[in-house]
Amino acid sequence: MPLCTLREVLDHARAGGYGVGAFNVTDAEQVEAVLEAARRTGSPVIVQTISGASAFASDELYWDLLLRTVDHYDDVPVVVHLDHGPDAQTCFRAIDAGFSSVMIDGSLDPVTHQPTTFDANIEVTREVVAYARRHGVSVEGELGTIGGSKDGATHAEIVLADPEEAAEFVARTDVDALAVAIGTSHGAYKFTSPPDSSVLHMDLIEEIARLIPTTHLVMHGSSSLPADLREIINAHGGGLPESWGVPEVEKARSTQLGVTKINQGMDSHMAYAAAMRTTMAGDPLAADPAPAARAGSAAMADMIAERMAVFGQAGRARDYAPRVFRSPAALPL
Numbered sequence: 001m002p003l004c005t006l007r008e009v010l011d012h013a014r015a016g017g018y019g020v021g022a023f024n025v026t027d028a029e030q031v032e033a034v035l036e037a038a039r040r041t042g043s044p045v046i047v048q049t050i051s052g053a054s055a056f057a058s059d060e061l062y063w064d065l066l067l068r069t070v071d072h073y074d075d076v077p078v079v080v081h082l083d084h085g086p087d088a089q090t091c092f093r094a095i096d097a098g099f100s101s102v103m104i105d106g107s108l109d110p111v112t113h114q115p116t117t118f119d120a121n122i123e124v125t126r127e128v129v130a131y132a133r134r135h136g137v138s139v140e141g142e143l144g145t146i147g148g149s150k151d152g153a154t155h156a157e158i159v160l161a162d163p164e165e166a167a168e169f170v171a172r173t174d175v176d177a178l179a180v181a182i183g184t185s186h187g188a189y190k191f192t193s194p195p196d197s198s199v200l201h202m203d204l205i206e207e208i209a210r211l212i213p214t215t216h217l218v219m220h221g222s223s224s225l226p227a228d229l230r231e232i233i234n235a236h237g238g239g240l241p242e243s244w245g246v247p248e249v250e251k252a253r254s255t256q257l258g259v260t261k262i263n264q265g266m267d268s269h270m271a272y273a274a275a276m277r278t279t280m281a282g283d284p285l286a287a288d289p290a291p292a293a294r295a296g297s298a299a300m301a302d303m304i305a306e307r308m309a310v311f312g313q314a315g316r317a318r319d320y321a322p323r324v325f326r327s328p329a330a331l332p333l
């Protein structure tokens with residue numbers, strides 16, 4: 001099966017009334033974990049990565065490995081998506097490498113990490129959409145500011161998305177999907193208590209979805225930060241502070257309000273790290289890191305398979321007809 005575009009996968013999700021998890025990867029074993037979980041549960045899936053997030057010397061080297069791994073899963077409908085492209089050039093590089101979807105995060109200045117103007121966001125997003133359209137690639141934009149840390153750089157306070165601005169943004173950019181800030185934040189530290197409606201503005205999703213019914217809404221920073229994983233990590237040398245994320249029930253509810261793409265980075269990384277730390281601690285003579293990575297990948301696949309059931313994408317690979325080519329560049333425009 002060829003790569004799917006984000007538009008195709010999320011259109012299926014909206015028609016079927018479910019959400020699709022977008023899982024962040026930073027090494028080869030994590031790519032395998034996401035794809036194994038998708039194959040096991042019969043799910044369409046979005047594999048996403050942030051520029052510079054891997055340990056490889058260049059994005060191109062890591063991206064090539066990622067795309068070649070995806071080729072081994074030609075029974076799985078897969079979107080390969082650039083998460084939080086900081087500028088147009090990074091998005092162009094991902095499209096040239098063979099990604100089928102990119103996010104341009106024009107809400108923050110790539111250098112200062114401060115919010116940009118509405119018009120500056122629109123300008124850079126339009127530039128990316130124009131290039132992406134020529135290559136049959138989907139585009140996600142961002143409006144408002146989702147707080148916390150996404151790539152190690154901590155940036156601005158949360159600025160909630162404005163529904164009227166969302167409608168204008170979509171009309172002027174023609175993005176396929178829009179990340180809307182509704183109170184979630186990135187990273188391993190989110191809320192100091194279980195979030196309620198004063199923190200998590202689910203009503204905003206409904207309001208925005210009503211104004212832009214053909215654009216897909218994306219929930220960022222939606223990890224739930226499982227306490228049991230935090231305890232395992234901390235019992236093996238970690239020091240994660242107590243924190244609450246987005247409860248599973250809220251994620252499932254968001255898919256009924258208009259969200260079709262649910263970003264999850266931290267939860268699956270916590271599952272991976274907890275299993276790695278446990279495995280390494282269990283064999284003080286181990287020097288080869290592969291057994292720990294293998295355990296990490298298996299734990300991450302299990303966690304993602306569970307989430308696929310919660311989001312509703314499990315079993316929905318049946319929505320897709322088999323195809324004969326893989327490269328998004330070969331897709332008709």
Ligand SMILES: [Zn+2]
Pocket residue numbers: 084146150186220221263
């Ligand atoms: Zn994000």
